[in-house]
Amino acid sequence: MQKGFIICVDDQPEIVGSLMTQLERAVGHACEIEVAESAAEALQVLDELEEQNEQVDIIITDEIMPGMQGSQFLEIVHNRNPNIMTVILTGQAGFDDVVYAVNHADLNRCIKKPWDYEDLKSIVLDLIKKARVKRMNERLAQDLVTEKNKAEAIVHSIADGIIVFDGNDRISLVNSACTEILGRTEEELLGKRILDVIELKELIMLLVEASHRLNEVVSNEVVLPRAGGMDDTTIIAIAKTLRDKDDHPLGVVTVLRDVTREKEINRMKANFLSTVSHELRTPLTSILSTYELLLQESLGELNEDQREFIALSKKQGEFLSELIENLIDLTTLEANRMELLTTPLDIETLTRELSQEAKEAANAKGLQFELVIEPELPKILADDHKITRMFKNLLSNAIKFTEHGSVQLQICRVQEGIQISVCDSGIGISSEYFDKIFDKFFQVDNSSTREFGGSGAGLAICRAIVLAHHGRIWVESTLNHGSTFYVILPFTPYNQPDNEHQASS
Numbered sequence: 451m452q453k454g455f456i457i458c459v460d461d462q463p464e465i466v467g468s469l470m471t472q473l474e475r476a477v478g479h480a481c482e483i484e485v486a487e488s489a490a491e492a493l494q495v496l497d498e499l500e501e502q503n504e505q506v507d508i509i510i511t512d513e514i515m516p517g518m519q520g521s522q523f524l525e526i527v528h529n530r531n532p533n534i535m536t537v538i539l540t541g542q543a544g545f546d547d548v549v550y551a552v553n554h555a556d557l558n559r560c561i562k563k564p565w566d567y568e569d570l571k572s573i574v575l576d577l578i579k580k581a582r583v584k585r586m587n588e589r590l591a592q593d594l595v596t597e598k599n600k601a602e603a604i605v606h607s608i609a610d611g612i613i614v615f616d617g618n619d620r621i622s623l624v625n626s627a628c629t630e631i632l633g634r635t636e637e638e639l640l641g642k643r644i645l646d647v648i649e650l651k652e653l654i655m656l657l658v659e660a661s662h663r664l665n666e667v668v669s670n671e672v673v674l675p676r677a678g679g680m681d682d683t684t685i686i687a688i689a690k691t692l693r694d695k696d697d698h699p700l701g702v703v704t705v706l707r708d709v710t711r712e713k714e715i716n717r718m719k720a721n722f723l724s725t726v727s728h729e730l731r732t733p734l735t736s737i738l739s740t741y742e743l744l745l746q747e748s749l750g751e752l753n754e755d756q757r758e759f760i761a762l763s764k765k766q767g768e769f770l771s772e773l774i775e776n777l778i779d780l781t782t783l784e785a786n787r788m789e790l791l792t793t794p795l796d797i798e799t800l801t802r803e804l805s806q807e808a809k810e811a812a813n814a815k816g817l818q819f820e821l822v823i824e825p826e827l828p829k830i831l832a833d834d835h836k837i838t839r840m841f842k843n844l845l846s847n848a849i850k851f852t853e854h855g856s857v858q859l860q861i862c863r864v865q866e867g868i869q870i871s872v873c874d875s876g877i878g879i880s881s882e883y884f885d886k887i888f889d890k891f892f893q894v895d896n897s898s899t900r901e902f903g904g905s906g907a908g909l910a911i912c913r914a915i916v917l918a919h920h921g922r923i924w925v926e927s928t929l930n931h932g933s934t935f936y937v938i939l940p941f942t943p944y945n946q947p948d949n950e951h952q953a954s955s
């Protein structure tokens with residue numbers, strides 16, 4: 451540890467000399483000793499030590515000196531640096547001088563001349579300890595302030611809004627982004643209950659939910675209406691309970707992210723995709739029907755080569771048409787508006803039709819195809835167009851990702867409803883991707899998957915279709931051994947087989 455300094459001041463050289471000798475003996479291991487014969491000289495010493503960044507622990511001064519009095523000198527010292535311990539050493543100082551020094555220089559001790567060495571030693575050792583504790587406390591307090599300022603600067607410079615509620619549901623911290631998002635000043639928010647300052651039902655519900663679901667992160671989309679004809683702001687609010695180190699709840703911290711722009715961009719993207727897809731679908735439909743006419747030889751006889759090329763082109767056209775259908779479905783998903791046109795659906799008839807096409811595609815790759823249907827399945831209320839799309843996506847994936855072996859489509863009745871399973875002996879999926887593959891545009895990233903092409907939209911659409919029917923979809927798979935995709939379309943309350951045709955959204 452760095453040594454501190456003791457400055458001794460007395461106009462009598464023999465006194466400062468004796469003080470110096472005794473102090474060196476008593477505390478020389480912990481302090482350097484400096485001497486001065488007047489207050490002015492002592493102030494100079496103090497200046498020099500401060501310039502050299504040295505720490506002064508104690509000043510011991512005589513009271514009655516020519517020039518400045520000891521008590522006045524200590525007052526100046528105390529005003530410059532209140533951490534220095536002050537001692538008056540005197541034989542003649544009056545009561546008033548001491549009172550003055552106590553009141554104006556926070557005088558720590560008074561030593562009477564002639565002093566006892568042991569007394570001097572214990573006083574000085576005690577004051578050194580006090581001076582160092584005081585300095586350390588000050589340093590810690592400064593560090594705390596610096597850390598607090600740093601933390602505040604970080605919180606305020608975060609682009610997302612942050613709002614913290616204490617255990618009594620009162621706002622205890624907001625950053626600049628938050629005040630901007632909520633359109634309120636810090637003063638308007640701090641210390642208030644959310645109900646008193648904000649009328650956003652969704653945000654209030656979210657905070658209530660966060661304080662009840664103690665270990666979970668809860669999030670919600672909240673629309674903030676803007677005054678003066680300005681566009682509404684959409685924010686995602688994410689809340690989590692704040693806890694101390696012993697896991698006791700301290701309140702709720704909520705992050706508010708302005709997603710207005712992202713939403714607008716997504717909407718524009720979806721519109722663009724939707725327009726392009728619809729524009730592509732019309733000419734493609736007419737191209738495909740021309741191929742069909744040609745293959746039926748309604749426009750004249752074809753030789754073998756012509757038939758082969760046209761059949762190939764038709765197949766590619768159909769693949770393109772599937773892709774466009776997926777894109778159109780995806781745009782409806784993005785806009786959260788998957789509409790179902792439900793009718794009582796005979797799942798057996800539908801799967802038998804679809805299986806014909808799937809069998810041809812599987813056989814063309816040298817794969818076995820098997821359809822297993824439980825007899826006398828009840829009709830279910832479903833959108834046959836959407837269910838067809840779901841089957842096509844699952845079957846085409848099973849065939850696409852299988853090089854050897856077989857693909858099996860199985861339909862049976864289970865307690866909840868009708869279960870569809872599409873099983874293949876293909877490349878399989880690692881368990882870490884079981885959820886992710888149902889996300890939009892997600893493809894398991896290995897070179898073999900890339901080889902098979904595709905847009906990564908199929909399973910996201912399947913999931914949306916199944917969810918719109920209030921059903922469930924999941925996968926079970928072993929890498930390199932194959933996958934089985936399961937779908938359950940429930941009977942009740944939505945899917946009663948006897949219900950009449952209905953349209954719902």
Ligand code: ADP
Nearest residue numbers: 847848851878887893894904905906907908909
């Ligand atoms: P796409 O097939 O167009 O890539 P999907 O959304 O249909 O998109 O599938 C997403 C990803 O899930 C695929 O890219 C693939 O990695 C994986 N996947 C889907 N079905 C299977 C399957 N039967 N076997 C192995 N992987 C599959």
